[in-house]
Amino acid sequence: MNPVVEINHVTKIFPNLRGIHDVSMKVQRGDIYGFFGPNGAGKTTVMKIMTGLARAQQGEVKLFGFDVSTQHEQAMAKVGALIETAEAYTYMSGRRNLELAARLYPGVGKERVDEVIELVGLTPFQHEKVARYSLGMKQRLGLAAAILSKPELLILDEPTNGLDIEGMVHIREIILKLAREERITFFISSHLIHEMELMCNRLGIIHHGKLIREGRITDIMAGSPSLEAAYLREIQGNRGLAAHA
Numbered sequence: 001m002n003p004v005v006e007i008n009h010v011t012k013i014f015p016n017l018r019g020i021h022d023v024s025m026k027v028q029r030g031d032i033y034g035f036f037g038p039n040g041a042g043k044t045t046v047m048k049i050m051t052g053l054a055r056a057q058q059g060e061v062k063l064f065g066f067d068v069s070t071q072h073e074q075a076m077a078k079v080g081a082l083i084e085t086a087e088a089y090t091y092m093s094g095r096r097n098l099e100l101a102a103r104l105y106p107g108v109g110k111e112r113v114d115e116v117i118e119l120v121g122l123t124p125f126q127h128e129k130v131a132r133y134s135l136g137m138k139q140r141l142g143l144a145a146a147i148l149s150k151p152e153l154l155i156l157d158e159p160t161n162g163l164d165i166e167g168m169v170h171i172r173e174i175i176l177k178l179a180r181e182e183r184i185t186f187f188i189s190s191h192l193i194h195e196m197e198l199m200c201n202r203l204g205i206i207h208h209g210k211l212i213r214e215g216r217i218t219d220i221m222a223g224s225p226s227l228e229a230a231y232l233r234e235i236q237g238n239r240g241l242a243a244h245a
């Protein structure tokens with residue numbers, strides 16, 4: 001069976017010479033794949049290329065076996081994405097926003113809107129204007145919109161960014177529930193290593209635009225007291241290699 005996500009040797013260098021270089025990753029069905037790296041490492045650039053919002057200069061991305069740049073419609077057919085902050089009409093209720101979004105998908109009706117509102121825990125607030133929502137509620141609304149069409153893969157860019165601890169726990173619980181109940185495969189970026197440790201089974205680590213490690217979290221952590229310690233060991237190892245190159 002095809003991997004859900006296959007990124008092969010993708011490079012995109014901006015005119016300022018920053019960007020991503022020769023990135024390759026694989027996500028299998030059922031993974032909650034964490035894409036970890038510090039600010040500016042290249043996560044958003046990779047995710048924009050994955051969803052066709054940006055073009056790679058070299059390499060290819062396949063989703064469910066389809067090339068994102070040449071077979072975009074088939075590649076994105078079973079994909080939901082939340083990249084950068086979720087957008088919504090703030091003068092309308094959360095529910096109305098979802099009803100409008102549902103019109104984009106044939107076969108997605110009122111029952112599915114009810115279902116996704118329930119899944120993300122917005123039932124008590126569904127009729128309130130989005131302008132009155134907290135950041136956490138807006139993120140949950142974004143998640144609800146992203147799962148309306150029952151995607152098999154969800155690509156989430158920093159879904160807990162800016163949230164307080166309760167907000168983070170809530171989003172994490174929703175992700176784990178969606179993985180379990182809707183059998184969604186996840187590709188989630190974050191610069192918060194603890195979040196990745198609590199949520200994901202596999203991890204790709206990007207540093208200065210290069211993927212420096214990919215594997216099961218348990219393997220990456222082997223011999224380290226925490227994932228954070230394992231990450232620090234990993235980047236020190238890379239600095240050492242660079243110094244000897």
Ligand SMILES: Nc1ncnc2c1ncn2[C@@H]1O[C@H](COP(=O)(O)OP(=O)(O)OP(=O)(O)O)[C@@H](O)[C@H]1O
Pocket residue numbers: 014015016018019037038039040041042043044045046191
């Ligand atoms: N359009 C652009 N033009 C020039 N440089 C860019 C552009 N987009 C991103 N970059 C640079 O490319 C590098 C990677 O940026 P990217 O936004 O992908 O990182 P990130 O890991 O998502 O960071 P953050 O966690 O801060 O969002 C950064 O150095 C950034 O400044």
